[in-house]
Amino acid sequence: MNQDQAAPAFGFEGDYNLRISRIYKFPAGLRALGTRYIEPMLVAIGPYHRHLPHLQGMEQVKRLATDHFVNQVEPTREELYAAVLHVAGTARLLYGYGIIPPAPAAAAGAAPPRAPSGDAHQQAPAQEQQQQAPPAAAQHGNNPPPPMGDVEFADMLFHDACLLLQYIRVRMLNTGPPSLAHLFYSKRSVINNDIMLLENQLPWLVLSSLINLTGHVPVTRFIVRLASVFHARRGLGVEQGFELGDYRPGHLLALLRFHMKGDMTRQVDMLVNTPNQISVSFNAIGLEEIGIKLKVSDGNMFADMRINKRSLLPGRKLVLPPMLLGNVSVTCLVNMAALEVCTGISFVDNNTVVCSYVGILAMLMHREDDVHQLRAMHLVQGELTDRETLDLFTSLGKHLPSGERYVSILESIEEYKLGNWLWIAVHRFFYLYFTKIATFFAAIGSIAGVFKAFELIVVKKHQ
Template structure:
């Protein structure tokens, strides 16, 4: 059926379209089980008008809405609480004993088979770790809903149905309509492409969430959310924006910052194969889209910045993972091995850096992976960091990219420098600030750009809140570079530190000496006359 000009997506029951069931749907249907029937309802008539379930106390019962049957159910529900508890305890004990017996039998009869199965299942979970739709680590969730709960639009199942996000569901229907119309293909065909990958999508979400969501909700959710993301991505490209429906464009223009804030949250993601299924019908110039957001952490844009190259071998888990990959960048420079030192500090303040002759400077690239100490001659050095224009949205983006790193990188120590780069970047910024004056110093050094966004106090609160992140390899490398600088210039750094700490006294003494010299010179000139 080709969609005509009057096609309205929200008026069509997508799940009722006639299509062959996918392997995932067949597997899902085959796993479905009938609800348990309470013993007190087992004697109810087999022929009923309509069936349903209702919970009385701890008894799940099949029932029909007739007065005679309802009476039997109420009679069942009137069992004393002590009896129910006793039955449940006895049942749980029996189940535990049976499970333990089965486990003991399996281990004794074929121990290698049991352990091998557990090892293979564990390996599968680890292998899929980079592609899963993760939940927030406790550390990130504790920082508050500003960084963890969408404000405008839900993407995927984790926040689906929240009251304050329901208004945008109609916009998703409009986005789906335009994706289909602009594709020149039938609605069934586009929707079917999403259904084909929905089984994979369901498998990588948190099972505790998606197991309670039926296909009648999950499949349309995947379809509408993917269409919404595709239309948003088109607004970030010249051709997509120029040809976009004026009403839809008006929505994205008015809510651009809030939508961007939401689609960059870890728990508000859609598996990339689902998005790609819609893009197969409504293409998005992906390089232009990435280029438009790659420098999203800065207000100032360098027109002469070296163009980036799309990595066709990279398979992102979702939109957040795609943009993080290009915001972080890839370091192709092999860093030299530093000599071991007797001891090393894992933190240093901005004042300590100034004392030993290391100044802060903003790097010329926006890619976060480029951070570290650059030596300037034998006596001075610079600690270089990518510049940042800090506001609520960028703070949220940074935290969510860091959350993704925490979820997909089991060991920061063994990972490539790019894997925990955002955590390293945030830790270095957090290390440098203890007071509002330190934030002001970051602004003076152009590491923090612009006058808008967070105030010094707000920036201090944010940067100090991230100091509990795991130590990324680039952070550790930077600490090693600082220690190496101190060891190789021990005499110079001690002298400079003494001068830095006593500069006011030294200036005062020099002023006194200069004044005395001037007075003595005047007296001598008078005597010579």
């Protein structure tokens, strides 16, 4: 395929239609969060960061993993490589033709690429020559990577895809040599972090081309296990996979988001009349004050986020899924939100549910005491301190689109305030002064008890 001819055909309409499958750069508005959410720490997947010096050590591991993967499946190396080569032209477009241009030496009459040799040790020197002297500007993740020829690009896709699939097989099926299994298990947190970065993705069409040839690879089961880093309540049994139906993810990060968003057919209580003004100055204590009780959802999906009417009282329940905040889960959360910024349409609930969740939590956090209150309710848990949690959500929330579910929940709260002002006034009075009222009546009871005792003493004296 001649890349020079393919690029113009992609066009504006093609770019729009393939926006879900694109491998995006991290949004400029979120880069202030830090490079830990952008650059991989151990392994580069795809072309965006493969030139970084600290990632070169894993290139040899990729070739070893490829050898073991090829030896454990039925198709030959040539058949697997041909499947990747068949989709390599489309994959280059998914990374952005202007971002990953062909190398100048890639002429139209160049020899067709061949499957890389199975000897990983012989491949290493050639790889070192390709990686030896990247341009100075390419040493930083904010700059575009150096151009790649068709052969180099196809080799990268092949080895990265084999690494990912072999990693999943080792983690889920306990297969593979002990040395590779030890590396994967000892580095699993870092690898899980890296393969869920927005800029460190491999197009799903590349992975699926190998999965279709090799048979079952438990990708969805792996995603379920990876999603468990968000949950304090973890199951003890074997993870069950899930069906994709008609959905085709753009990459593994999109597949994780698809799983974690849950059933979006569950609706928030919608409004009859939308309020003209919406207040966003709530925190956890402020909501309790006006009769809206925070409740941890029974499920762990973003679709479990909703506001419901209470069964007996006029108040409301704001139901939120719990969040266990650790290094991997925070990285996944930030990058899923970044993916929605790149692909989502703010008025479509299904496209911005992660942004809505982050927005609601950010709305509830104004001070460290608010985070402590949410932690006491088991809404947020994990290794991050109250200050780190507050900084994360306030910084992230102000750079994300509001999201349809976020707006619907705020509108529901505002409608509740307008339609139940008398109940709210009574509830606020007792909420704020219940302790003082209880103390007052307790004091009255004590005084009454003293007078009663005095009366008994007087009566006994007169007897």
